[in-house]
Amino acid sequence: MSTIPTSVTERQFEDHIRPYRSTAQRGYVCSISLYKVLNDILYRLHTGCR
Numbered sequence: 001m002s003t004i005p006t007s008v009t010e011r012q013f014e015d016h017i018r019p020y021r022s023t024a025q026r027g028y029v030c031s032i033s034l035y036k037v038l039n040d041i042l043y044r045l046h047t048g049c050r
Contacts, residue, residue: 013035
């Protein structure tokens with residue numbers, strides 16, 4: 001069994017990851033939520049890239 005999480009819930013993201021993220025004061029605002037971006041990164045790390 002893997003000990004590395006392959007996805008996180010939105011609640012887990014808000015509780016454990018969001019407080020440690022720095023926020024930009026100005027500039028580009030992403031249309032995709034950071035929660036979804038993190039899950040995509042975790043998925044790619046878990047499955048690998050060909």
